[in-house]
Amino acid sequence: MANAAIRTETHTKQSTKDLLESTDFKALVSRRWTVSFTLLALLFVSYYGYIIVVATAKEFVSQKVGGGAMTLAIPLGVASIVIAFALTAYYVSWANKKYDPEVERLKTQLIKR
Numbered sequence: 001m002a003n004a005a006i007r008t009e010t011h012t013k014q015s016t017k018d019l020l021e022s023t024d025f026k027a028l029v030s031r032r033w034t035v036s037f038t039l040l041a042l043l044f045v046s047y048y049g050y051i052i053v054v055a056t057a058k059e060f061v062s063q064k065v066g067g068g069a070m071t072l073a074i075p076l077g078v079a080s081i082v083i084a085f086a087l088t089a090y091y092v093s094w095a096n097k098k099y100d101p102e103v104e105r106l107k108t109q110l111i112k113r
Helices: 002-021 023-056 073-112
Strands: none
Touching: 002 023, 002 073, 023 073
């Protein structure tokens, strides 16, 4: 009985090692990092771009818009928040449609071994 457990554990470790070294797994990890860092870069550019514009171009962002007391900084700030929301929504959509099904496929492949 103990030998069967040891063989199963060894087999599972080998299957896991094979999966981690497979090109499918490496491609999935690479794709996830590519998507994550691209979205992160876009978020940083959006947010820090807004901060830099507000800090350095006071005349530009203090222009009145809409005929009221609102300045251009307010819509730019809202746009920064909307961009962050849109990037998050894109990531969730991508993960649900592409990443999660591939993870499930790889899990199933590991279990079948």
